[in-house]
Amino acid sequence: MKYLLDITGLTVSYYTDIGRAIALNQVDLKLKQGEKLGLVGESGSGKSTMGLAMMRMIKPPGKVEGGSVVIGGVEMLQLSDKEMLKKRLSTISYIPQGAMNSLNPVLKIKRQMIDAYKAHYPNHKLDQVLQLAHEAMTSVELPEHVLEMHPHELSGGMKQRVCIAIGILLRPQIIIADEPTSALDVVTQRQVIETLNRVQQKIGSALILIGHDMGLMAQSMDKVAVMYAGEIVEINDVQTIFTNPKHPYTQALISSLPRLQNRGEFRGIPGMAPSLYRLPNGCRFHPRCNQQQPQCQTTSPHKSVFEDEKYVTCHLYEAS
Ligand SMILES: Nc1ncnc2c1ncn2[C@@H]1O[C@H](COP(=O)(O)OP(=O)(O)OP(=O)(O)O)[C@@H](O)[C@H]1O
Numbered sequence: 311m312k313y314l315l316d317i318t319g320l321t322v323s324y325y326t327d328i329g330r331a332i333a334l335n336q337v338d339l340k341l342k343q344g345e346k347l348g349l350v351g352e353s354g355s356g357k358s359t360m361g362l363a364m365m366r367m368i369k370p371p372g373k374v375e376g377g378s379v380v381i382g383g384v385e386m387l388q389l390s391d392k393e394m395l396k397k398r399l400s401t402i403s404y405i406p407q408g409a410m411n412s413l414n415p416v417l418k419i420k421r422q423m424i425d426a427y428k429a430h431y432p433n434h435k436l437d438q439v440l441q442l443a444h445e446a447m448t449s450v451e452l453p454e455h456v457l458e459m460h461p462h463e464l465s466g467g468m469k470q471r472v473c474i475a476i477g478i479l480l481r482p483q484i485i486i487a488d489e490p491t492s493a494l495d496v497v498t499q500r501q502v503i504e505t506l507n508r509v510q511q512k513i514g515s516a517l518i519l520i521g522h523d524m525g526l527m528a529q530s531m532d533k534v535a536v537m538y539a540g541e542i543v544e545i546n547d548v549q550t551i552f553t554n555p556k557h558p559y560t561q562a563l564i565s566s567l568p569r570l571q572n573r574g575e576f577r578g579i580p581g582m583a584p585s586l587y588r589l590p591n592g593c594r595f596h597p598r599c600n601q602q603q604p605q606c607q608t609t610s611p612h613k614s615v616f617e618d619e620k621y622v623t624c625h626l627y628e629a630s
């Protein structure tokens with residue numbers, strides 16, 4: 311089996327009063343064991359939806375409409391709810407966006423770790439859980455006495471590490487960390503990313519890091535996937551994304567990064583991301599694209615696949 315994670319055609323919609331928002335449209339993603347992927351995109355592009363769909367945690371008004379999520383040869387979307395509950399934490403783990411602010415203020419960290427574990431394995435012995443909790447704390451470089459503390463006694467970085475520790479209690483094969491560094495200062499951001507990297511290396515899992523900060527991605531990820539309005543428009547290795555981005559949206563993202571050479575001059579991407587309820591025809595990016603061609607207004611582009619399942623979804627790269 312070449313790929314640990316093999317997602318094809320994953321499609322998720324949210325049904326609301328104003329209509330159907332296709333928050334994920336036919337998304338494909340493959341990851342090998344131990345590989346690290348950065349998932350980037352503007353707010354509302356579908357990053358969290360992607361993580362939640364992999365975990366089978368999409369709740370109404372959301373609905374998984376189709377596609378396949380295979381991990382280690384097992385189709386997650388076909389499992390019973392009970393089987394899926396066991397896969398969470400042990401095979402695939404999701405550290406939610408804002409998790410560190412959702413820790414229960416009145417419970418000690420130890421209690422919260424035990425509860426998280428027991429939600430998946432109610433019959434396991436307490437000794438066993440505590441052993442895992444101690445190991446997880448060591449992995450995220452927190453002293454064991456933190457287990458006896460309450461969230462308000464911890465700094466933001468420590469709280470985020472606690473959330474990572476809960477996520478890795480059962481050494482999952484895939485860790486998804488959803489914006490683990492937002493709301494932290496830059497020094498703490500880097501420390502949290504270093505911790506995630508070390509943990510990932512220690513347990514040999516694949517890592518999907520969701521975020522906006524391309525600088526953090528550049529530092530430690532192997533690959534970057536760029537999302538736009540519910541689609542992955544480009545996946546490439548991190549080097550190529552920064553030095554030779556293919557999709558006009560990726561190009562615009564990279565050229566809008568601040569650089570010392572062009573101090574004072576800020577180049578953003580013109581226009582706004584479309585509402586998922588009123589998507590343009592053809593390519594979803596075409597109204598903002600500086601390399602637009604006539605077919606972009608009418609026809610959705612196909613994926614052009616390069617080696618090792620990297621791809622770009624843009625008419626410019628389609629074989630004529
Ligand atoms: N509970 C919900 N009800 C209705 N629509 C939703 C819901 N959750 C998400 N959506 C829709 O799905 C889209 C994608 O949301 P998602 O949270 O996945 O984006 P994101 O890329 O994680 O954004 P952010 O960077 O702000 O976290 C949103 O634009 C929104 O239209």
Ligand SMILES: [Mg+2]
Nearest residue numbers: 357358359407
């Ligand atoms: Mg999100």
